[in-house]
Amino acid sequence: MSTLVIPQGSISSRDDAAKLRKAFKGIGCDTSKVIKILAHRNYEQRDLIQQEYETSFSEPLTKRMSSELHGNLKKAVLLWILDPATRDATALKQAINSPVPDLQAITEVICTRSPSQIRRFKEIYLSQFHSHLEKDIEVTAFGDHKKLLIQYVTTPRYDGPELDDLLVEKDAQELHKCSDNTLIRIFSERNSTHMAAVSQAYQSSFGHSLEKAIKKQTSSHFRGGLLTILRYAINPSYYFAKILRKSMKGIGTDDSRLLRVIVTRAEVDMVQIKAAYYSRYGRRLKTDVKSDTSGHYKDFLVALLGP
Secondary structure (H helix, E strand, O other), rough: OOOOOOOOOOOOHHHHHHHHHHHOOOOOHHHHHHHHHHHHOOHHHHHHHHHHHHHHHHHOOOHHHHHHHHHHHHHHHHOEEEEEHHHHHHHHHHHHHHHOOOHHHHHHHHHHOHHHHHHHHHHHHHHOOOOOHHHHHHHHHHHHHHHHHHHHHHOOOOOHHHHHHHHHHHHHHHHHOOOOOHHHHHHHHOOHHHHHHHHHHHHHHHHHHHHHHHHHHOOOHHHHHHHHHHHHHHOOHHHHHHHHHHHOOOOOHHHHHHHHHHHHHHHOOHHHHHHHHHHHHHOOHHHHHHOOHHHHHHHHHHHHHOO
């Protein structure tokens, strides 16, 4: 469920484009006005604003924002203005091209998306960056983590709610052996509904959780990939609540992770994530974001979090 607050009444993309142009003109950018408009428009509205802006002023809105905005606010707004599939493709390319590839970000984006979402962002990745995602993963990741990611983006998966109880039980028994090849095969071939059921079956059969077994038998980024798939399958809201908490806990803030999760989930399930965050940590997500960020960057993220 989206938290996005859309103004009541008719919204004119032409008026919004004109207001943005005015915000950019003169000495300095009226950043508050940019946030007031863009943080309160859904994707379809943002797309129309971009079309109107380029038609009216003969330059892409993204190009102008790149020169007017700065720092984490710029990163967040430029990601926000994209459609979801292009946003995922862009986030993946940025993570791959980072001086030290951000394997955590690559894992998070790939392993929390449905088969149809993966197909779509792979198409856009190829058309935008002229490279196959699988090939870029091949030279970026390593070992069993690389195998898991490549299998996850190439293996077709049924994405419906129906369950095969016999297959659930069979997978639970096979996973008890915890061989790497079995883990990769099952985790990349099964959908979230199935994996959540496997987790329950595993607990019932062996008296301890599948997560505990994975932590004991695997390590490093491979373990991270398996746990991402499993935790997201069991409870997506709690998964992202935990990621957000990690991004702000301790000294310093992992801004790239914080803004990526808020931007990509704001129009999807942020209401549930905020509830899960409060349930798990006894703290309001918005309060923590306010205390860990500042300036216009803080204002933008808080606007996306909604009331």
